[in-house]
Amino acid sequence: MKQLQEFIYPNSIEEALSFLDESTEIIAGGTHITVSKNQSFKRLVDITRIGLNYIKKEDHQVRIGSTTTVTEMIESSIVRKIGNGILTKACQLIADTPLRNIITLGGNIARYYPWAGLPVVLLVIDAEIIIVDKEGLEQTISATKYFKNAKVKTGEIIKEVVFPVQSDWFYRYEKFALTTVDYSWLTMAFGAKNEGGSIVDPHIAVSRITKVTRVSEVEKLLEGKELSKLNINEVIQTLRTSVNVVSDYRSSKEYREHLLGILFKRMLNEMKEEGK
Numbered sequence: 001m002k003q004l005q006e007f008i009y010p011n012s013i014e015e016a017l018s019f020l021d022e023s024t025e026i027i028a029g030g031t032h033i034t035v036s037k038n039q040s041f042k043r044l045v046d047i048t049r050i051g052l053n054y055i056k057k058e059d060h061q062v063r064i065g066s067t068t069t070v071t072e073m074i075e076s077s078i079v080r081k082i083g084n085g086i087l088t089k090a091c092q093l094i095a096d097t098p099l100r101n102i103i104t105l106g107g108n109i110a111r112y113y114p115w116a117g118l119p120v121v122l123l124v125i126d127a128e129i130i131i132v133d134k135e136g137l138e139q140t141i142s143a144t145k146y147f148k149n150a151k152v153k154t155g156e157i158i159k160e161v162v163f164p165v166q167s168d169w170f171y172r173y174e175k176f177a178l179t180t181v182d183y184s185w186l187t188m189a190f191g192a193k194n195e196g197g198s199i200v201d202p203h204i205a206v207s208r209i210t211k212v213t214r215v216s217e218v219e220k221l222l223e224g225k226e227l228s229k230l231n232i233n234e235v236i237q238t239l240r241t242s243v244n245v246v247s248d249y250r251s252s253k254e255y256r257e258h259l260l261g262i263l264f265k266r267m268l269n270e271m272k273e274e275g276k
């Protein structure tokens, strides 16, 4: 980082915003800059002291500040109530202990990291992302919109993420990797209601094998279907053809499509068994 001239530690969100421009990079956990190809920044702004480290329970939702670390989320009994523990599980499967101690919620969703574990969780849980711009204006963006085309821009800071608490929903999260600390080969999350044995409002999100996305074709196919009469093979076939699976040096497209089907079949069978 030969061009680096300043390292700033602001004490408020307003102060942090005042330093942001094209030549500046925000540092939260700081884990990405170590591996980033872009080392041309003149100024780094550390946002870990601007008051965004919190987990707050409200009536039917939980607000998590963007600099809250993965370990802090794992240890929180409030976070365990979000999506029947789906956020806690996804956090537990991120990297290793030293990294979990510094990686932050905001840092995991600010850019597109194909191996990032949290975006699929935000998508299936209908989380909302609060972004603040240089004028101090707050924008609330649904996770679906955010990951489609509304990522945080230069001059903005992710302030917090709002998670609804829906304890009557069925949720599952899977990260397929060779070891627990390995980068993901496939990341997937599923959430839906079981109303009298039928699937209602299904949310399916995948990443790593494709750009993080919800799978609306399969969500439409599943809507209102009775679990006991579900043609799982048809669902799996539709899933494999609707996701634009890409291969990488770790595994082929065919292998990943196969894996996608197996993991989702397992989730649907568990939903049937649980009756929720």
Ligand SMILES: Cc1cc2nc3c(=O)[nH]c(=O)nc-3n(C[C@H](O)[C@H](O)[C@H](O)COP(=O)(O)OP(=O)(O)OC[C@H]3O[C@@H](n4cnc5c(N)ncnc54)[C@H](O)[C@@H]3O)c2cc1C
Binding pocket: 025, 026, 027, 028, 029, 030, 031, 032, 033, 035, 047, 066, 067, 093, 094, 095, 096, 099, 102, 103, 104, 105, 106, 107, 108, 109, 110, 111, 113, 115, 116, 117, 118, 152, 156, 157, 158, 159, 181, 182, 183, 184
């Ligand atoms: C060896 C290794 C293994 C890893 N394995 C996994 C894994 O298995 N699963 C997983 O999910 N992640 C994993 N990660 C972490 C992931 O790759 C990112 O590095 C991490 O999520 C970034 O979080 P951070 O808090 O360190 O953010 P930083 O590195 O500080 O920032 C990342 C980017 O986000 C921006 N940013 C950060 N916070 C905000 C904010 N509040 N508002 C606006 N912009 C912001 C920064 O400017 C920067 O561009 C791994 C990282 C490493 C180094």
